[in-house]
Amino acid sequence: xxxxxxxxxxxxxxxxxxxxxxxxYAVLQIGDGVCVAGDGGSHHETIFQLVVYRxxxxxxxxxxxxxxxEDGVKIQLGEGGxxxxxxxxxxxxxxxxxxxxxxxxxxxxxxxSEGGEEEENDGEDKTDADKxxxxxxxxxxxxxxxxxxxxxxxLEDDENAYEMEIGAPIRFRVKSxxxxxxxxxxxGVQATTTSTASSLYNKSTGG
Numbered sequence: 001x002x003x004x005x006x007x008x009x010x011x012x013x014x015x016x017x018x019x020x021x022x023x024x025y026a027v028l029q030i031g032d033g034v035c036v037a038g039d040g041g042s043h044h045e046t047i048f049q050l051v052v053y054r055x056x057x058x059x060x061x062x063x064x065x066x067x068x069x070e071d072g073v074k075i076q077l078g079e080g081g082x083x084x085x086x087x088x089x090x091x092x093x094x095x096x097x098x099x100x101x102x103x104x105x106x107x108x109x110x111x112x113s114e115g116g117e118e119e120e121n122d123g124e125d126k127t128d129a130d131k132x133x134x135x136x137x138x139x140x141x142x143x144x145x146x147x148x149x150x151x152x153x154x155l156e157d158d159e160n161a162y163e164m165e166i167g168a169p170i171r172f173r174v175k176s177x178x179x180x181x182x183x184x185x186x187x188g189v190q191a192t193t194t195s196t197a198s199s200l201y202n203k204s205t206g207g
Contacts, residue, residue, distance in 0.1 A: 002030060002046055010050055016181050017194060019054030020083060053083065057197055059174045061086075065166055068105050075170060088172055106164040 003024060010021045026049045033042030055061060063086055067074035072093065075086040090099070097108045164170065176197030183190055 002044060003027060006046075006048060014179070015052070016179050019052040022051040022053055025049040025051050054177065055174045057174055057176065060171060061174065062169060062171050065164055065168050065170050068099070068164065068166065070099050070101075073106055073164060073170070075172065086172070092175060103163075105166070108162045108164065110160055110162075 006024050006027070011023050012021065014020050027046065028049065029047040031045035033044050035042055061077065063075035063077045064079070065073055066076040066084065070090065072087055072089040074084075075088065077083040077086065093106065094108050096110070097106055099106050176195050178193055178195050180191055180193045183192070
């Protein structure tokens with residue numbers, strides 16, 4: 001009976017500052033029954049264990065991309081949608097990455113060119129006059145450029161552009177864990193959010 005009540009209340013729910021409850025693991029102790037006036041049932045103080053999913057900060061996980069927008073990428077864990085509330089914001093995307101509004105997807109565009117080192121080596125043999133002349137040429141070319149909306153390169157034609165497709169597997173690192181609790185008050189609905197990353201940072205800095 002007590003096991004049944006636990007299975008009804010906790011599985012598939014997020015417990016504030018704990019994690020996502022998966023199932024009941026074991027019942028360790030059941031106290032004496034107490035009868036409450038106006039209630040025909042008995043109430044027992046119970047100690048039990050639950051199986052809870054909660055990744056730790058800096059853990060590397062593997063998920064599936066379920067959505068993309070300008071703000072970032074949404075990820076689900078498990079092929080059957082075990083957990084959906086994973087979000088990678090744009091400022092934490094692998095750099096350099098860009099969002100293609102036409103396709104509605106993110107692209108990772110690494111630069112594999114080897115000309116950077118050669119240019120640096122050649123620059124050591126150039127005089128100050130040559131460097132000044134090159135700087136002026138680059139400045140003039142920049143001033144004559146057309147608006148960025150017309151000169152934006154096509155990411156599909158870039159051989160080094162990797163498309164983050166919907167449904168594709170992705171590996172990510174957990175940066176923070178946020179719990180949001182919504183409560184009804186006299187002033188209306190209020191939401192309270194706590195972050196694991198900030199609490200660990202405060203402990204490490206003595207705050």
